[in-house]
Structure formats: C-alpha cells, structure tokens
Amino acid sequence: MTTVITVPPSLDDHSFEQVLEQVAPLPLDAKILVDARHARWASPYGLTALLTLAQTRTERPSFAVPELDDTASYWARAAFFQHAESVYDLRGSYPKRRETGESNVLLEITPIAKSNDVHDVVGRVQEKAQQIIKTELKLESKAIVGFAMTLSEVCQNIIEHAGHGGWVAVQSYRWTKRLGRRVVVIAVCDAGLGFRRSLESAPGHTPSDRWDDASALEEAVIRGVSRFRERGRGQGLAGARNYVGRWNGKLSVRSGTARIAIVPSWDDDVPLAEGLAAFAGAQVQVIIPEAVAEGSER
Amino acid sequence: MMNHIDISSVLRQTLACDLYSNLVTRSTGAAVRGQIEQLLMDAGDRALTVIDFSHVSMIDLSCADEVVAKLLMRYADDTRPQDAYFLFRGVTEHHSDAIESVLERHGLALAIEQADGVQVMGVLRDVERRAWEATYRLARVGAGDVADEIGCSVDEAQEALDSLLQHRLVMYMDGDYVAVGRARG
Numbered sequence: 001m002t003t004v005i006t007v008p009p010s011l012d013d014h015s016f017e018q019v020l021e022q023v024a025p026l027p028l029d030a031k032i033l034v035d036a037r038h039a040r041w042a043s044p045y046g047l048t049a050l051l052t053l054a055q056t057r058t059e060r061p062s063f064a065v066p067e068l069d070d071t072a073s074y075w076a077r078a079a080f081f082q083h084a085e086s087v088y089d090l091r092g093s094y095p096k097r098r099e100t101g102e103s104n105v106l107l108e109i110t111p112i113a114k115s116n117d118v119h120d121v122v123g124r125v126q127e128k129a130q131q132i133i134k135t136e137l138k139l140e141s142k143a144i145v146g147f148a149m150t151l152s153e154v155c156q157n158i159i160e161h162a163g164h165g166g167w168v169a170v171q172s173y174r175w176t177k178r179l180g181r182r183v184v185v186i187a188v189c190d191a192g193l194g195f196r197r198s199l200e201s202a203p204g205h206t207p208s209d210r211w212d213d214a215s216a217l218e219e220a221v222i223r224g225v226s227r228f229r230e231r232g233r234g235q236g237l238a239g240a241r242n243y244v245g246r247w248n249g250k251l252s253v254r255s256g257t258a259r260i261a262i263v264p265s266w267d268d269d270v271p272l273a274e275g276l277a278a279f280a281g282a283q284v285q286v287i288i289p290e291a292v293a294e295g296s297e298r
Numbered sequence: 299m300m301n302h303i304d305i306s307s308v309l310r311q312t313l314a315c316d317l318y319s320n321l322v323t324r325s326t327g328a329a330v331r332g333q334i335e336q337l338l339m340d341a342g343d344r345a346l347t348v349i350d351f352s353h354v355s356m357i358d359l360s361c362a363d364e365v366v367a368k369l370l371m372r373y374a375d376d377t378r379p380q381d382a383y384f385l386f387r388g389v390t391e392h393h394s395d396a397i398e399s400v401l402e403r404h405g406l407a408l409a410i411e412q413a414d415g416v417q418v419m420g421v422l423r424d425v426e427r428r429a430w431e432a433t434y435r436l437a438r439v440g441a442g443d444v445a446d447e448i449g450c451s452v453d454e455a456q457e458a459l460d461s462l463l464q465h466r467l468v469m470y471m472d473g474d475y476v477a478v479g480r481a482r483g
Binding site: 115116118119122123126141142145146148149152153156159160231233235236239242 | 313318319320322323324325326355356357358359360363391392395396399400403404
C-alpha cells in the first residue's frame with residue numbers, strides 16, 4: 001500500500017512540518033507518494049528538505065510534480081527536478097531542462113559532499129550575492145563577506161558532522177507575506193547523523209539528565225560545542241549566529257525532533273520548538289532581510 | 299632572512315586548481331598550513347615571513363582557525379620547530395572578521411602591514427599594546443626605553459616585552475627588542 005503525503009500549497013520551513021507529521025509515523029520502508037501537485041510555491045528550505053526527505057527512506061518514494069506550469073518552471077530553475085530524479089520516481093510532466101535567464105535563484109540546489117563542493121558553491125554565489133546584498137538588500141559591503149563566510153560554514157557542517165551528503169540552495173525574493181521586504185535565504189539540509197548523535201560521538205561525552213535533540217541544539221548553536229574537542233572547533237554556527245545578529249537576520253536549525261532559532265524582532269517564531277515529528281540529519285536556514293531605515297521596522 | 303609566502307599561490311597548489319581564490323573549509327586550511335610549514339622549514343633557523351593575503355578573496359572561520367590561529371600557536375609554543383616570526387600583508391575587510399574572531403578565540407595577536415605602517419591585531423593587554431607601539435616607534439629598545447616611553451616600571455615593561463616575544467610580535471636581536479615589521483629578519 002502506498003501512503004500519499006500531501007505537500008502544502010506554500011512550502012517553507014514551517015509548513016514542511018505538515019509533511020513530516022504525515023511521514024514520521026510510517027516505517028522507513030513504507031511506500032510513499034509525495035504529492036506536490038497542488039504546491040504553488042516553495043522556499044529553498046522546502047525544496048532541499050523534500051530531497052532530504054527522500055534520502056531518509058529505505059524504499060524509493062514517488063513524487064507527483066506540481067501541476068501549475070509556473071511552479072514547475074520555478075522548481076526546474078532551482079534544479080529541483082534534476083536532483084529529484086535521483087532520489088524519487090517522478091510522476092507528471094515537468095521541464096526536463098533547466099531554463100536559464102533572470103531568476104531569483106542565486107544558487108540552484110547543489111549537492112554538498114566534500115570540501116571542494118564548498119569551494120565551488122562559495123565561488124559560484126559570490127558575484128551574484130555581492131550585487132543582490134548591496135543593491136537589493138542595501139547592506140554594507142561587510143555583509144557580502146559575512147554572507148559567503150556563513151554559507152561556507154553551514155555547508156561545512158554537512159561535511160564535518162553529517163556523515164552523509166546534503167543539499168544547499170540560495171535564493172533571493174520579496175517575502176511579502178511575513179516581512180514585506182526582500183530577503184536572501186540560504187537553506188542547507190542533510191539526512192545525516194544530526195546534532196545529538198554527532199555530539200554523542202565526542203570522546204568522553206556524558207549526557208546531561210536532560211539530553212535530547214533540543215539540548216544538543218542548544219549546545220551546538222548557542223554554546224558552540226562541537227564533537228571535536230579542539231578549542232577552535234564549533235565556531236561555524238557561532239559565526240552564522242553572529243552574522244544574522246549583525247544584519248538583523250534569522251537563523252534556524254532543525255535536527256531530530258527539535259528546532260532552535262535566533263529570532264529577530266520582525267519575526268514571531270519561537271526560539272526553541274521541541275517534540276516535532278522526527279526527521280533525520282540537520283536542516284539549517286539563514287534569512288537576511290533588506291535593510292530598513294531605523295524606526296520603520298515592522 | 300625575510301621570506302614571502304603568497305597564500306593564494308599556496309592555495310592553488312594545495313587544491314591543484316586555478317579556479318579558487320577563497321580560503322574556505324577546514325581541510326583546505328589544514329593543507330595550506332601544512333604547505334606554509336614546509337616552506338618555513340627551508341627558511342632557516344630564524345626567519346621573518348610575510349604571509350600575503352593580497353590575492354585571497356575571502357577567508358572563513360574554519361580556514362582562519364587552521365591557517366592563522368594554528369600557525370601562530372605552533373610557533374608561539376616553546377616546542378616550536380624554529381624561531382619564526384610573521385608579518386601579515388594584504389589583510390582587508392574581506393579577511394579581518396574571520397581572523398579577528400579566531401585571534402580572540404585563542405587569545406592570539408599578530409602584526410599586520412598596512413599603508414600607514416604596521417599594527418597589531420588581536421588580544422593583547424593594554425600595557426603590551428603600548429609596549430609594542432613604543433617598540434615599533436623607537437626601532438630598537440630595551441625594557442628601560444619602553445618604560446620611559448609608556449610610563450611604567452622597568453619590570454612591567456620587561457614583562458610586556460617577554461609576552462610580545464612569546465607572541466612573536468617582537469624579535470630579540472643583539473640585546474635589543476625589535477618590532478616585527480621594523481625588523482627585516
């Protein structure tokens with residue numbers, strides 16, 4: 001029997017939880033069909049998380065592609081179908097070749113498995129990010145370097161800790177619904193070890209009384225703890241945290257059954273969500289918004 | 299003896315690729331540091347080496363930890379393989395956030411060559427910073443000169459100079475201290 005998993009019309013880090021709530025109760029080898037026929041929009045997080053979802057299944061899942069041409073075309077430009085072909089049995093018609101041209105896609109979905117992939121990603125995104133951060137987000141030039149640095153560090157999180165390849169995507173768009181401003185969004189998702197298991201593998205690790213996914217995320221994201229005991233380790237996410245703090249952005253990291261977020265004043269997300277549907281690996285999202293004149297922030 | 303190491307050349311050799319000018323990833327940083335240490339082995343028992351970032355587009359935290367922090371720690375340690383000193387060149391806003399962050403993390407400091415002279419970046423006590431600036435200004439000094447210049451006791455000045463020597467920010471030459479950047483090895 002195949003279980004149909006419905007993808008919500010608007011797919012972002014929050015609505016992706018609806019997908020996970022449907023999948024989590026099923027055995028890993030249960031046959032599923034991820035139904036995105038009625039999807040109209042997806043954030044980079046939504047798209048990379050959909051690919052990651054397939055990697056958590058032992059039985060190759062099916063995927064019904066969006067029916068709307070505009071949506072399918074956008075997903076194709078983001079290279080979603082190109083990669084989805086390798087992890088899903090795709091159903092329905094979709095653009096077989098990626099269209100090029102003007103697009104919000106700074107970096108189409110790209111697999112990350114080794115150090116050179118990070119070099120490639122940072123190199124590819126640099127020029128376009130420079131233009132968008134300066135002219136569209138109206139941020140200082142220091143924000144450009146920090147952006148590349150943050151992108152590099154969150155991608156390295158996969159190489160250093162996941163034990164499994166992952167995906168990265170970077171897009172810029174006007175976030176009308178929540179913010180009414182332009183944003184640049186980095187999404188990095190993997191189906192690897194996750195933070196709790198990674199930290200548990202540290203030599204001499206002794207779990208606290210309350211040791212779970214949430215406390216592992218607090219250790220890693222807030223306190224900069226790494227499974228490596230060297231003093232310089234664990235600074236990647238701390239750097240990302242500093243970067244979003246400086247440019248009024250948002251960082252959220254989901255792993256296992258918990259999600260931690262550095263929440264800016266323009267957002268009403270909770271700093272820590274626990275008891276979520278289980279999802280392997282780690283999923284990171286960085287949002288950097290357009291600058292606004294002081295006092296005019298929503 | 300004064301050496302020059304162009305980090306972008308080392309990066310290209312390390313990656314065997316001309317396409318990349320970004321110092322990113324911990325493994326790349328470790329490999330680049332390994333190459334630098336190889337080059338230092340050929341530089342003699344005592345050497346001042348210019349570490350040149352001029353052609354490096356950016357550096358991330360992990361790479362800065364490997365290339366800058368671990369390099370400085372190795373040669374500041376009493377078990378250092380040789381008497382090496384470093385002057386950093388071409389460090390711009392594309393590198394400074396990551397470098398400052400790792401210096402702070404490890405309590406390190408380094409000398410940076412800029413258009414208007416050499417400055418120190420990183421973690422130093424106020425007396426050490428003033429002692430370094432006095433040493434740089436006066437060219438060759440003893441503890442008494444520094445004490446007079448910054449208005450502290452000779453003991454305090456001596457302690458600051460010893461610490462700067464440990465940080466590889468001054469060299470001890472023929473009974474005098476010389477600031478890195480003033481000294482040419």
